[in-house]
Amino acid sequence: MTAIIFEGVGTDYGKDSHYALGSLDFTIQGGECIFVSGPNGGGKTTLARLLAGTVKAVRGKIMLADGSERGEWPPTLVGWVQQEPEHQVIAERVGEDVGISPSWYAGSYQEYQNAKDGALAALGLTAMFQRVVQSLSGGELHRTAMAAIVAQRPEVWVMDEPEAMMDRAGQVALWELVGQLKQKRATVVMISHDARWLAVADRCLWIAGGQALWLGHEDMAARLADPWHEFWEIMESQVPGAGGRDKSPGEVARMLWP
Amino acid sequence: MAITVQGVTLPYSGLFIEHWQAPAAGVYAVMGPNGAGKSQWLSLLAGQLKVRGGTVKRGRHRIGLVMQHPEHQIAEDRVSAEMLWPYGETRRTAPDFLASVAQVRTRWALDGFWDDSPWTLSTGQKRRLVFAVYDLLNPDVLLLDEPSEALDGEWKDRTRRWVAERAQDHLVLIASHDWPWVLSFVDQGYWCEGTLDNKPRDLGELWYERQVPPSGRLEELWRELLDRSAPVGLREWIDPQIAAGQAVKLWHWKHGAR
Structure with missing residues (x-):
């Protein structure tokens, strides 16, 4: 797994736009899970676009550890789950869309089929592979977009609010997927307003007003009003020695009501 | 309220609505898994989805639908034009209308990008713009499809307050997967899976019973x-x-x- 280096990176959407991001100077280590959050319009999705290569840096450079710049990266290196799945799903049917990437890289029909079927199964879409994408609900479309990235087998995952519009079953599948990615030491950039991702994050990045700030987990939890964090702040202040912040909810329940 | 739906089966989801009558006012949640037909049901109520059998009566109520994807409802090249296109020149210069516009601009913090293209906004900002359009239109019935998605914490709070205030004398239906958000201010809801509840139920009980x-x-x-x-x-x-x-x-x- 290779590191991604941001060296004085800045970008904007033209002189008439209020929106700009940077300067960014940091390194995302290979295999890290970075949790990115911040207010609406702050620049989080622009960071995703920079990594995906759909927006170019107007200043500085984004490089891999070997010095290769963004335009030179292999096309399957970065997988981008977009915030709006409609921007991403382009085929007529679910199975066709999920199979687009393997149809380019697979060396055999069997490899293509395995990659496609595995990705459909990972997101619980096996029974829906023939569905016309226009007939899907928002959550189903989001799962289709995610399955297409699973089939792409990228080394770097950029996920922009992937839990949006998903029911709890879909969110469980997503959580398991991210757990598997961490086990495989894939690099994950998780963009979300949902404090749950703190549990899997190695580092936390707050982006607001186009500026990026690294935060500790506690600071990020406080900014996102993480309910678990807030709950334990009060518990620990009122019941000194209660302990349990790091216990599982089941253990805490047994502690409170045996 | 004279809005009723009787004997309707929705396409794809297969959701069957034996009989449903709209409550007079208040805010109600519409919960259920992905693909259950929640968005279709809201489209049916808004008159955007035609079905072959059954009856749908909307009376003379003005019904507004804020869709899941804000981009589906944006067509103009300026935020100001997006807000004002439904109104003729005479209306646009009326003092009471100008006061309403100023109030809505402030409520949704649109002043900073009033002359910008809506297409340059972030997804959360686009959603705020569509809320503002319907805030100004002031329909009798407001249907909100996944309204909390892509909003940061501050805007989730502000949207909650706006909906709660509006529901005092209007009907608001919210389709969502965001249980914590809807449970924080909505008392009752309908479960949507195979069939649609014909009476709203306590949302807390629904949350516990459904074991999500x-x-x-x-x-x-x-x-x-x-x-x-x-x-x-x-x-x-x-x-x-x-x-x-x-x-x-x-x-x-x-x-x-x-």
């Missing part, structure tokens, strides 16, 4: 406590301060000091 996998550790703790018949309320986990207060009581109870 928890969205976070505090919700999981509360479900565990309820499963263990601990004396806690169904909705206390929504507010970490209330939850902590209740947990402190349980702790003292267990340790013999009330």
Whole structure:
């Protein structure tokens, strides 16, 4: 797994736009899970676009550890789950869309089929592979977009609010997927307003007003009003020695009501 | 309210609505898994989905639908034009209208990008713009499809306050997967899976009965406590301060000091 280096990176959407991001100077280590959050319009999705290569840096450079710049990266290196799945799903049917990437890289029909079927199964879409994408609900479309990235087998995952519009079953599948990615030491950039991702994050990045700030987990939890964090702040202040912040909810329940 | 739906089966989802009559006013949630037909149902009520059988009566009510994807409802090249296109020149210069526009601009913080293209906004900002359009249109019935998606914490709070205020004398239906958000201010809701409830039910009971996998550790703790018949309320986990207060009581109870 290779590191991604941001060296004085800045970008904007033209002189008439209020929106700009940077300067960014940091390194995302290979295999890290970075949790990115911040207010609406702050620049989080622009960071995703920079990594995906759909927006170019107007200043500085984004490089891999070997010095290769963004335009030179292999096309399957970065997988981008977009915030709006409609921007991403382009085929007529679910199975066709999920199979687009393997149809380019697979060396055999069997490899293509395995990659496609595995990705459909990972997101619980096996029974829906023939569905016309226009007939899907928002959550189903989001799962289709995610399955297409699973089939792409990228080394770097950029996920922009992937839990949006998903029911709890879909969110469980997503959580398991991210757990598997961490086990495989894939690099994950998780963009979300949902404090749950703190549990899997190695580092936390707050982006607001186009500026990026690294935060500790506690600071990020406080900014996102993480309910678990807030709950334990009060518990620990009122019941000194209660302990349990790091216990599982089941253990805490047994502690409170045996 | 004279809006009724009778004997309708929706395409794809197969959702069957035997009989549904709209409540007069208030805010109600529409919950259920992905693909169950929640968005289709809202489209049906808004007159955007035609069905072959059954009857749908809308009376003379003005019904507004804020769709899941804000981009589906944006067509103009300026935020100002997006807000004002439904109104003729005479209306646009009326003092009461100008006062309403100013109020809505302020409520949704649109002043900073009033002359910008809506297409340059972030997804959360686009959603705010569509809310503002319907805030100004002021329909009798407002249908909101996944309204909390892509909003940061501050805007989730502000949207909640706007909906709650509006629901005092209007009907608002909210389709969502965001249980913590809807439970924080919505008392009753309909479950949508195969069939649609014909009467709204207590949303807290619905949350517990449906055994949806928890969205976070505090919700999981509360479900565990309820499963263990601990004396806690169904909705206390929504507010970490209330939850902590209740947990402190349980702790003292267990340790013999009330």
